[in-house]
C-alpha cells in the first residue's frame with residue numbers, strides 16, 4: 156500500500172486564521188452596536204421604574220387602544236397583501252401578457268415613494284378638499300383620519316413585500332410542474348393549491364413576515380393619514396412618538412418594547428417552522 | 443387510439459413555429475418526431491397534449507374532433523423534457539397525483555391507489571423508492587418515475603419530449619428498451635420527440651422528420667434511410 160498520509164481535508168475556500176478572526180469579530184461588533192445595543196436600551200428604558208412602571212404604562216387606555224389598532228390593522232392588511240402578492244407574482248411569473256414590465260414597476264412603486272408622500276396622497280384623494288372627499292362626507296363615510304385610511308396606507312406601503320419575495324422564486328421554478336399537474340387531470344385550482352402553493356410556501360412565509368413587521372411598524376404614511384388621534388386612530392408607532400414627545404419615557408419605551416417583542420416573536424415563529432420542517436426544506440429547495 | 447392532424451399551424455406572435463402540417467398516427471404506433479432544435483417538435487407535442495392551442499387546423503382522436511378539448515380531458519400521458527416531477531412530494535405521491543385528482547366519483551380508494559402505485563413502481567423496476575423525494579433520485583430514476591406518473595392516469599396516448607436527452611449513453615440504451623417494452627405491453631399510441639437520429643431509427647415504427655416547422659418526410663426507419671425525400675433529410679439522417 157502507499158504510505159501517503161491522508162491530511163485533514165482543507166476547505167477550498169480558506170482564509171488565513173487572522174483574517175477569519177478579524178471578519179467574524181467585525182461582524183459580531185457590528186451586530187452588537189447596531190442591533191443588540193439599541194434593542195437592549197429600549198427594554199432597559201422601559202424597565203427604568205421596574206415592572207410596576209411597565210405595567211402601569213400598559214394599562215394606560217391610550218397605550219391599549221394603540222395596541223388594538225396596530226394588531227387589527229396587521230390582521231387585515233397582511234392576509235390581504237398576501238393574496239394580492241400571490242396573485243401579482245403568479246400573473247408575472249407564469250403568464251406572458253402586454254404591460255407586464257409596467258406591472259412589475261408598479262409593484263415597486265410603494266418602495267420608491269416616501270411613506271409620507273403616500274399618506275399625503277391618500278389625504279388629498281379622500282380628504283375634505285377633494286370632490287371625492289366631499290361626496291364621501293355627504294354619505295357619512297370616513298376614510299381619512301379613521302380606520303379605513305390607516306388600512307389603505309398600510310396596504311399601500313406593505314404591498315411589495317410578498318410579491319417581491321415570490322416573483323424570483325416562481326420565475327425560477329417555471330411552469331412545467333403546473334403543466335404536469337394539468338396533464339394529469341388536475342383543475343386550475345387544484346394545481347394551484349397542490350403544486351404552486353407548496354412550492355412557494357417558504358418564500359411566502361418570509362414575505363408575510365416582512366409584510367407583517369412593516370405593517371405593525373409603519374410610521375410615516377400612517378402618521379399623516381391617521382391624524383394621530385389618541386385613543387382613536389393612534390397606532391403603536393405613532394403613540395410611541397407622542398408619549399416620547401410628552402416626556403413619558405417609560406410609557407414610550409414600554410410600548411416600543413411590545414412592538415419589538417412582536418417582531419421577535421414572528422422571527423421565532425419562522426425559525427421554529429424552519430427547524431420543524433428542515434428535512435422537507437432540504438428536499439424541496441434544490442431539485 | 444389514432445391521431446389525425448389536419449393542416450395544423452401555430453404562431454407565437456409573428457414567429458411561425460409550425461407551418462400547416464398534416465399527419466396520421468395509426469393506433470398503437472410508436473412514432474418519433476425527429477429534427478434539429480427549433481424545428482417545432484415540442485410545439486407539435488404540446489398541441490397534442492392540449493398544453494398549447496393551434497392557430498389554425500384540427501386535431502382528431504379516433505376521428506372525433508379534439509381541437510378544443512381541454513388538457514385535462516385529453517388524458518395524454520406526458521413526460522416532460524426535464525421530467526417536471528413535483529419536488530415537494532414523494533415518489534409515491536407523484537405517481538398517485540393523477541388518481542387523486544380525479545373527481546370523487548371516479549377516484550379509487552386509498553387501498554386501490556396504493557396497489558396501483560406499487561404496480562407501476564414495479565413496472566419501472568424501482569419498487570423501493572416510494573418514500574424518496576425527486577432530488578434524491580438519479581436522472582434515469584427520475585425519468586422512469588415521470589413515466590410511471592404519466593401511466594398512472596390510464597392515458598389514451600403517451601407523449602414524451604426528449605425523454606432520454608439528459609442521460610448518459612448506457613442509461614439511455616437501457617431506458618429505450620424499457621420504453622419499447624412498456625409500449626408493446628400497453629399498446630398505447632406513443633409519440634416521442636428526439637433530435638438524435640440513431641435513437642429515432644432504432645426505437646420508432648414510424649419516423650417523422652421535421653425542419654423549421656415543416657414535416658420533411660414520414661416513413662419507416664428503413665425507408666427514410668433508403669429513400670430520403672429531401673436534401674435536408676439526407677444530410678440530417680446521414681450517420
Ligand SMILES: Nc1ncnc2c1ncn2[C@@H]1O[C@H](COP(=O)(O)OP(=O)(O)O)[C@@H](O)[C@H]1O
Nearest residue numbers: 454457458459478479480481482483484485486
Ligand atoms: N412559448 C413560445 N413563445 C414564442 N416562441 C416559441 C414558444 N415556444 C416555441 N417557440 C418557437 O417556436 C419554434 C419551435 O420551437 P420548439 O417547438 O420548441 O422546437 P423544438 O422542440 O423542435 O426544439 C422555435 O423557433 C421557438 O423559438
Ligand SMILES: [Mg+2]
Nearest residue numbers: 480483484485
Ligand atoms: Mg423541444
